[in-house]
Amino acid sequence: MPNIALLPGDGIGPEVATAAIEVLNAVATDLTYDEHKVGGAGIDEYGVAMTDDTMAACKASDAVLLGAVGGPKWDTNETGAVRAEDALFGLRAGLGLYANLRPIRPLPALYDASPLKRELIENVDMLIVRELTGGLYYGERGTKDGRAYDTLVYTVEEIERIVRAGFRAAKSRVTSVDKANVLDTSRLWRDVATRIHAEEFPTIELEHELVDAAAMKLISAPRHFEVIVTENMFGDILSDEASMLTGSLGMLPTASLGGDGPSMFEPVHGSAPDITGQGIANPIGMILSGALLLRHGLGREAEAAAVESAVDKALDKGIRSRDLGGTATTAEVTKAVLEEL
Ligand SMILES: NC(=O)C1=CN([C@@H]2O[C@H](COP(=O)(O)OP(=O)(O)OC[C@H]3O[C@@H](n4cnc5c(N)ncnc54)[C@H](O)[C@@H]3O)[C@@H](O)[C@H]2O)C=CC1
Numbered sequence: 001m002p003n004i005a006l007l008p009g010d011g012i013g014p015e016v017a018t019a020a021i022e023v024l025n026a027v028a029t030d031l032t033y034d035e036h037k038v039g040g041a042g043i044d045e046y047g048v049a050m051t052d053d054t055m056a057a058c059k060a061s062d063a064v065l066l067g068a069v070g071g072p073k074w075d076t077n078e079t080g081a082v083r084a085e086d087a088l089f090g091l092r093a094g095l096g097l098y099a100n101l102r103p104i105r106p107l108p109a110l111y112d113a114s115p116l117k118r119e120l121i122e123n124v125d126m127l128i129v130r131e132l133t134g135g136l137y138y139g140e141r142g143t144k145d146g147r148a149y150d151t152l153v154y155t156v157e158e159i160e161r162i163v164r165a166g167f168r169a170a171k172s173r174v175t176s177v178d179k180a181n182v183l184d185t186s187r188l189w190r191d192v193a194t195r196i197h198a199e200e201f202p203t204i205e206l207e208h209e210l211v212d213a214a215a216m217k218l219i220s221a222p223r224h225f226e227v228i229v230t231e232n233m234f235g236d237i238l239s240d241e242a243s244m245l246t247g248s249l250g251m252l253p254t255a256s257l258g259g260d261g262p263s264m265f266e267p268v269h270g271s272a273p274d275i276t277g278q279g280i281a282n283p284i285g286m287i288l289s290g291a292l293l294l295r296h297g298l299g300r301e302a303e304a305a306a307v308e309s310a311v312d313k314a315l316d317k318g319i320r321s322r323d324l325g326g327t328a329t330t331a332e333v334t335k336a337v338l339e340e341l
Pocket residue numbers: 012016067068069070071072085088249250251266267268269270271272273274275280281282283285323
């Protein structure tokens with residue numbers, strides 16, 4: 001019986017986690033869930049964003065499912081203070097999850113929900129492969145005497161493994177996104193990507209794109225992209241931007257892979273404090289994260305595909321939460337998906 005470490009977190013995290021569990025229970029009755037408080041909920045209960053016991057439970061689980069963490073209650077500018085987001089960084093690094101897959105597939109039923117013209121988003125099928133355990137978010141940082149700094153470091157090995165993950169996920173083209181006209185880390189990134197391409201994946205096209213131009217092309221020519229492989233912060237920003245091809249940030253799931261133990265699954269979005277407690281969060285990114293858990297975490301392709309197909313059908317029939325221009329509540333969207341299973 002696979003055991004899932006369930007970390008609902010903060011804000012809309014618990015609201016969308018409830019939805020995902022209902023859907024998972026409909027396709028996989030043998031899963032068990034151990035719930036733990038992390039993020040702001042962890043700070044309130046234990047004084048830390050994630051306890052050692054929770055980390056140990058995650059490591060011992062078969063997969064980790066996380067809602068979202070953070071929110072104004074726990075925001076602080078105090079140097080060295082505990083932050084709700086520390087739970088994420090601890091989990092990603094602690095589980096060795098360096099490869100974050102963010103698939104972006106606008107559904108025909110939602111072409112009208114995107115601010116982009118239908119002609120631009122038709123048949124987009126893109127994967128952002130974001131490096132998740134290095135770069136600016138993990139570098140040394142500090143604030144002193146009116147000066148603040150963050151450091152951006154990448155090693156050859158860190159770049160090699162994420163670039164390989166990008167090529168393995170691609171059929172024909174990888175776009176490596178960097179800022180090699182400015183940053184040394186990006187120049188190293190580009191050199192390593194070029195070498196790995198030549199040595200290991202010569203039949204796949206590799207192109208290099210500067211991040212500012214890539215951000216523009218995501219909007220002007222999104223169909224051009226198949227796999228984008230990029231560093232931690234660029235991938236974070238580009239994927240929120242790309243979410244609008246699907247109509248809403250609330251649509252996107254992610255899989256964080258690459259460790260020796262369990263993988264982690266969470267939506268792209270955060271805790272959405274502006275809509276917390278209203279029952280209106282779009283649960284689809286979280287439900288689809290459950291599908292990715294079934295596929296990548298437990299090797300259950302048929303069940304994963306069943307969940308994805310149920311989501312497609314529910315949207316085809318017209319269910320829309322508010323972020324997609326509709327009026328359906330979180331519970332109503334979840335019910336519509338369940339009815340298709
Ligand atoms: N993986 C995680 O746990 C993440 C946590 N955060 C944290 O979340 C907090 C809020 O961050 P924000 O910048 O506001 O980003 P956010 O992603 O929480 O929200 C951005 C906007 O998108 C909307 N939105 C997000 N998810 C939605 C959903 N499922 N349905 C409908 N609308 C949705 C929100 O209402 C908001 O207007 C911060 O503390 C941040 O650090 C942010 C991103 C990821």
